[in-house]
Amino acid sequence: MEVDIGSAVTLMSNTEFRKLFGQIKMRRPQAILKTYSGEVLEQEGTVMVSVSYNGQHKHLQLCAVKGDGPS
Incomplete structure (x- = not known):
């Protein structure tokens, strides 16, 4: 996955x-x-x-979107 600090939510394709x-x-x-x-x-x-990223640990929402595009 790619870290995008400008994104309001974390997305992943439903396929992935x-x-x-x-x-x-x-x-x-x-x-x-x-x-x-x-x-x-x-x-x-x-x-x-x-x-977990760079020494930080959080519980975050992950949204699965339809399709198989890149995360």
């Missing part, structure tokens, strides 16, 4: 999500997500995940 997490149950999306150009992203769902 299923490879990594299998059939884990997701919550229904709570927000409408749009790209910088205004295109609406279709979401499959969200989960809370544990993230």
Whole structure:
């Protein structure tokens, strides 16, 4: 994955999500997500995940979006 400090949410394609997490149950999306150009992203769902980066540890929301594009 790529760290994007300008992104409001963490996204992953549903295809990649299923490879990594299998059939884990997701919550229904709570927000409408749009790209910088205004295109609406279709979401499959969200989960809370544990993230460690550069010595920091957080529980963050991960949104799985439809398709198989890059994370």
